[in-house]
Amino acid sequence: MSGFRSGFACFVGRPNAGKSTLTNALVGEKVAITSSKPQTTRHAIRGLVHRDDAQLIVVDTPGLHRPRTTLGERLNDLVRTTWAEVDTVMMCFPADQRIGPGDRHLIGEVAALRRKPVIAVATKTDLVSPERVGEHLMAIDAAGREAGLPWREIVPVSAVAGDQVALLTDLVVETLPEGPPLYPEGQLTDEPTETLVAEVIREAALEGVRDELPHSLAVVVDEIVPREDRPEDRPLLDVRAHVFVERDSQKGIIIGRKGARLKEIGTTSRGQIQRILGTPVHLDLHVKVAKDWQRDPKQLRRLGF
Numbered sequence: 001m002s003g004f005r006s007g008f009a010c011f012v013g014r015p016n017a018g019k020s021t022l023t024n025a026l027v028g029e030k031v032a033i034t035s036s037k038p039q040t041t042r043h044a045i046r047g048l049v050h051r052d053d054a055q056l057i058v059v060d061t062p063g064l065h066r067p068r069t070t071l072g073e074r075l076n077d078l079v080r081t082t083w084a085e086v087d088t089v090m091m092c093f094p095a096d097q098r099i100g101p102g103d104r105h106l107i108g109e110v111a112a113l114r115r116k117p118v119i120a121v122a123t124k125t126d127l128v129s130p131e132r133v134g135e136h137l138m139a140i141d142a143a144g145r146e147a148g149l150p151w152r153e154i155v156p157v158s159a160v161a162g163d164q165v166a167l168l169t170d171l172v173v174e175t176l177p178e179g180p181p182l183y184p185e186g187q188l189t190d191e192p193t194e195t196l197v198a199e200v201i202r203e204a205a206l207e208g209v210r211d212e213l214p215h216s217l218a219v220v221v222d223e224i225v226p227r228e229d230r231p232e233d234r235p236l237l238d239v240r241a242h243v244f245v246e247r248d249s250q251k252g253i254i255i256g257r258k259g260a261r262l263k264e265i266g267t268t269s270r271g272q273i274q275r276i277l278g279t280p281v282h283l284d285l286h287v288k289v290a291k292d293w294q295r296d297p298k299q300l301r302r303l304g305f
């Protein structure tokens, strides 16, 4: 298999830069979790791109942020470890935002990796005019120079419109080392099913809630079991899961008036879980308060951190 390339790449960028959406666009299936709320990506979900000439494994990392809790510190450690381990870094800069201090800080951090190929990606180009895209590309170029970070490429893309996503894949593949495929073909992610299911529920729970909630939410899937006594051609899976929040007031928000929000969360996530599992699902969802779980190492472990 001479000439075959395989390796890892990850996206870096400020919250909401479009990293998850672009991961999905590259992989072609929904494996990473997107949400209109910042900083919702918590697990390093790998999406696989299989091609005749290459295999690209995309690692989606949470955003780096000012750590205020034990969870925050662990997330930052996880991010830096991921950056150090991948073959190529893709840095995202949304075209509808100017390069700011947060971006410069990230560029500085990535520049410290040395000699790793870094591709700059101007995301969300569908939201702005071609002139603005041009301006944005120049600003990205200048910011790289300032930090002494030579971009391998600067690529404008729109994950939503599908513009230049294939080109980006080509350019990333070029940076990967030669080697055989690392994962069996057809596999899209190596996350355990429970984690994917938990992330789907978490995403549904986060839709339309107030700003303080995202960091306080964790979802644990207790079990996924086939319902007994079902006809063979009509299987049903029972999925039992808990949504953990930090305070009683948050529990109220999640449950909603007469349970309306929780029901909505269930309906939204059930459809997607059925797609992941390929089987009709009965979802049993409970909300629990785990006081200040982000500051408590014992609880963090229980919740999988």
Ligand SMILES: Nc1nc2c(ncn2[C@@H]2O[C@H](COP(=O)(O)OP(=O)(O)OP(=O)(O)O)[C@@H](O)[C@H]2O)c(=O)[nH]1
Residues within 6 Å of the ligand: 013, 014, 015, 016, 017, 018, 019, 020, 021, 022, 033, 034, 035, 036, 037, 038, 039, 040, 041, 062, 063, 123, 124, 125, 126, 127, 157, 158, 159, 160, 161
């Ligand atoms: N119009 C447009 N919107 C986009 C595009 N890519 C992402 N978005 C939107 O931007 C928002 C953030 O996208 P995400 O992919 O969740 O961003 P992220 O960088 O993974 O965010 P965090 O997980 O918070 O770090 C979502 O509402 C997306 O729908 C794009 O190419 N065009």
